[in-house]
Amino acid sequence: MKEIIYIFIGGGMGSVTRYLTQIAVNERLSPALFPFPWGTFTVNIIGSLLIGFFYSFSERFNLSFELRLFLTVGFCGGFTTFSTLANDSLSLLKGGFYGIFTFYVFISILLGLLAVLAGGYLGEQFKS
Numbered sequence: 001m002k003e004i005i006y007i008f009i010g011g012g013m014g015s016v017t018r019y020l021t022q023i024a025v026n027e028r029l030s031p032a033l034f035p036f037p038w039g040t041f042t043v044n045i046i047g048s049l050l051i052g053f054f055y056s057f058s059e060r061f062n063l064s065f066e067l068r069l070f071l072t073v074g075f076c077g078g079f080t081t082f083s084t085l086a087n088d089s090l091s092l093l094k095g096g097f098y099g100i101f102t103f104y105v106f107i108s109i110l111l112g113l114l115a116v117l118a119g120g121y122l123g124e125q126f127k128s
Contacts, residue, residue, distance in 0.1 A: 035092065
């Protein structure tokens with residue numbers, strides 16, 4: 001039961017952080033640039049970097065299982081959003097933005113994977 005509470009708290013914090021980040025990014029980029037889901041893209045790439053970092057860092061420093069759950073399943077799970085990526089992609093398709101749709105899906109997956117790798121590398125750089 002203790003693990004569920006850690007995930008619950010981390011997920012809530014991640015979700016609120018995602019919401020605030022998306023608002024900030026969308027206010028600055030979306031109106032000025034072509035129709036691209038900048039907020040969702042930003043949180044998913046940052047979240048991918050963070051989850052790679054947290055997994056690597058927590059292994060290196062042998063963090064408790066509960067803290068690992070809080071950071072990865074909770075916070076990163078709440079911060080990132082595959083469902084919104086899918087919904088944004090569908091909106092681009094419905095709007096006839098086929099090129100932007102293709103670019104968005106491809107670059108989100110590619111940069112997400114690279115961000116996890118980069119985060120893992122960064123986590124390994126800390127000395128134990």
